[in-house]
Amino acid sequence: MLVLGMMSGTSLDGVDAALIETDGRAITRFGRSEYRAYSGNEAAALHAALGRWPGEEGAAAAAELSVAAHAALAGRFPEAEVIGYHGQTLAHDPHGRGTHQAGSGAALARATGRRVVWDFRSEDVRRGGEGAPLAPFFHHACAAWAVSAGHLPAAPVALLNLGGVGNLTWTDPRIQTPEAPGACLAFDTGPANAPLNDLMRARRGTTRDEGGALALAGRADTAVVASALAHPFFDRQPPKSLDRDAFAAVDVAHLPDADAAASLVAIAAGAVARGLQFAPQMPTQVLVCGGGRHNGAMMAALGEALPCAVVPVEAAGLDGDMLEAQAFGWLAARVLAGLPTSGPETTGVPGPCCGGRISSPD
Numbered sequence: 001m002l003v004l005g006m007m008s009g010t011s012l013d014g015v016d017a018a019l020i021e022t023d024g025r026a027i028t029r030f031g032r033s034e035y036r037a038y039s040g041n042e043a044a045a046l047h048a049a050l051g052r053w054p055g056e057e058g059a060a061a062a063a064e065l066s067v068a069a070h071a072a073l074a075g076r077f078p079e080a081e082v083i084g085y086h087g088q089t090l091a092h093d094p095h096g097r098g099t100h101q102a103g104s105g106a107a108l109a110r111a112t113g114r115r116v117v118w119d120f121r122s123e124d125v126r127r128g129g130e131g132a133p134l135a136p137f138f139h140h141a142c143a144a145w146a147v148s149a150g151h152l153p154a155a156p157v158a159l160l161n162l163g164g165v166g167n168l169t170w171t172d173p174r175i176q177t178p179e180a181p182g183a184c185l186a187f188d189t190g191p192a193n194a195p196l197n198d199l200m201r202a203r204r205g206t207t208r209d210e211g212g213a214l215a216l217a218g219r220a221d222t223a224v225v226a227s228a229l230a231h232p233f234f235d236r237q238p239p240k241s242l243d244r245d246a247f248a249a250v251d252v253a254h255l256p257d258a259d260a261a262a263s264l265v266a267i268a269a270g271a272v273a274r275g276l277q278f279a280p281q282m283p284t285q286v287l288v289c290g291g292g293r294h295n296g297a298m299m300a301a302l303g304e305a306l307p308c309a310v311v312p313v314e315a316a317g318l319d320g321d322m323l324e325a326q327a328f329g330w331l332a333a334r335v336l337a338g339l340p341t342s343g344p345e346t347t348g349v350p351g352p353c354c355g356g357r358i359s360s361p362d
């Protein structure tokens with residue numbers, strides 16, 4: 001089936017939408033994609049609602065805004081039979097209050113006249129999993145696709161998503177299904193772009209460090225980096241997940257702008273290196289997707305910190321800006337096929353877990 005996957009990540013910059021043709025197992029074809037940036041007012045409303053749970057101030061407005069933005073974008077894809085709708089994560093506390101993605105799939109189904117698969121994380125959390133990351137089974141499908149297309153050798157590889165938070169999937173495409181033991185090991189690596197974006201907003205009034213120019217002009221403060229990487233999160237065995245602001249306490253207030261940016265980049269790269277130590281074997285390469293791969297300082301720091309090649313995921317014929325949107329399209333097809341969306345090695349859920357809810361327009 002032809003599915004439209006839609007994702008608005010923790011960076012709160014906008015919505016990605018991408019078509020994918022799949023039965024929830026193999027990827028038959030990648031289709032076209034579009035991005036819709038949030039307006040300043042929309043981003044401000046979403047920021048104001050961060051950390052809020054259903055019923056709390058700002059959450060309902062964020063949910064309505066999310067549905068409206070996604071419906072507008074979905075209107076540009078009339079050919080999609082089904083929509084995979086992630087919603088906007090406002091809060092994530094899997095072993096406490098749960099996980100909260102604002103935006104109702106039922107409302108989106110009514111607004112678009114199409115079937116919507118949504119609420120992908122709750123069931124995993126309810127069953128004791130981390131509820132994240134959910135892209136790993138899709139990363140396995142991508143690796144298998146890239147091997148069959150001749151873009152990758154048939155060997156273990158890692159996919160690293162550098163969004164607001166980073167997440168990494170080690171995967172062996174020689175194993176047939178993603179839920180099979182040994183096919184995937186996945187976890188959030190640590191903070192990626194979110195602290196850098198927050199720094200740029202506070203100090204420069206911009207949304208991001210374009211190309212990593214500011215970080216490239218600075219020097220990482222070794223004491224700040226070491227103290228951030230001393231966080232007990234990095235010693236925890238994967239799977240493990242993070243809330244967007246888990247590292248809000250990293251203190252770079254005393255550093256000049258460029259050194260502060262360089263330090264946050266070094267922390268993000270160091271976090272990936274710490275995480276990769278848990279991989280069952282060193283991957284042939286780390287394929288980087290997500291906005292962070294456009295940050296030259298981030299890519300350079302990763303190249304230094306990791307013991308294997310680090311390349312943008314385009315090297316394997318994939319689209320690094322749309323991988324997460326595609327993931328939620330593929331996962332939607334998987335939910336409709338009744339196949340698991342997470343497992344013990346991706347979210348720590350005790351057994352294979354079929355998450356997601358299905359809403360019809362009528």
Ligand SMILES: Nc1ncnc2c1ncn2[C@@H]1O[C@H](COP(=O)(O)OP(=O)(O)OP(=O)(O)O)[C@@H](O)[C@H]1O
Nearest residue numbers: 009010011163164165193208210211290291292294
């Ligand atoms: N040209 C660029 N230069 C520097 N940084 C960039 C560039 N383009 C994107 N980014 C960074 O990538 C971020 C967006 O990444 P992405 O869209 O992958 O995140 P997300 O999907 O919102 O987050 P997550 O994956 O955590 O849910 C931006 O907020 C910015 O920090």
Ligand SMILES: CC(=O)N[C@H]1[C@@H]2OC[C@@H](O2)[C@@H](O)[C@@H]1O[C@H](C)C(=O)O
Nearest residue numbers: 089092132133134135163165167324
């Ligand atoms: C709770 C939540 O929304 N987590 C996001 C976030 O952004 C990156 C990282 O943290 C990952 O855990 C996840 O998103 C991706 C798409 C995932 O679930 O694989």
